[in-house]
Amino acid sequence: MSSQISADNIKLSYLILYNVVSCAGWFYVLVLILSELVQNGDFATVYDRVGWILMIVQTGALLELVHVIFGFVRSPLITTAFQVASRLFLVWGVVDIFPEVQPHWAFTTMTIAWSITECVRYSYYAFNLAGFHVYSLLWCRYTFFFILYPLGAGSESILVYQSLPYSKQLSEIYYWLQVVILFVYVPGFYTLYTHMIGQRKRYLGKGKDKAQKAD
16 A cells, blocks of 8 residues: 555656646746847747757657556547647657748747647646646636637648748658648647637636636
């Protein structure tokens, strides 16, 4: 019994640490972007400032697949894999491979949307795991998406579209893969957006106290 309790405590401590570190990483990305815009006021230089840390922070999300596989969290494996893979595709399969799209303003808006979303999400998880139910974070998690999801998805699709001429020079197969991905964006975004609207009604529609208990 004691060994089981110890193992559970270790797992809980690890998950809290993971979420705190992830939140800190995304907050750092956001600070770098805003400081670059304030200092230079130029979207074209943002990637040079944040590209390296963005790759590290986003690639670290692969651990979330490990968490699901080993039962650390109850998230669906397919959904988690799709979310992580789509982000990695943008970071490694579009922006890194095709430096021509790096100066585009869509990279900045995409990364800002991701950063705010993840800061809220990871801090929300960290507080919940620690036993603190912060209603303001719950509200932010299920409200900010109204703006952040369209901003992020729209910016992602623009970057994929902008990379198509360079993709075609690289590989015909990769070019058509990106074309297919662009067409998937619309139904994929609709599914995720309506799901979040349903989640918002579930958690926020029942009032502050009930929402905290349900979480």
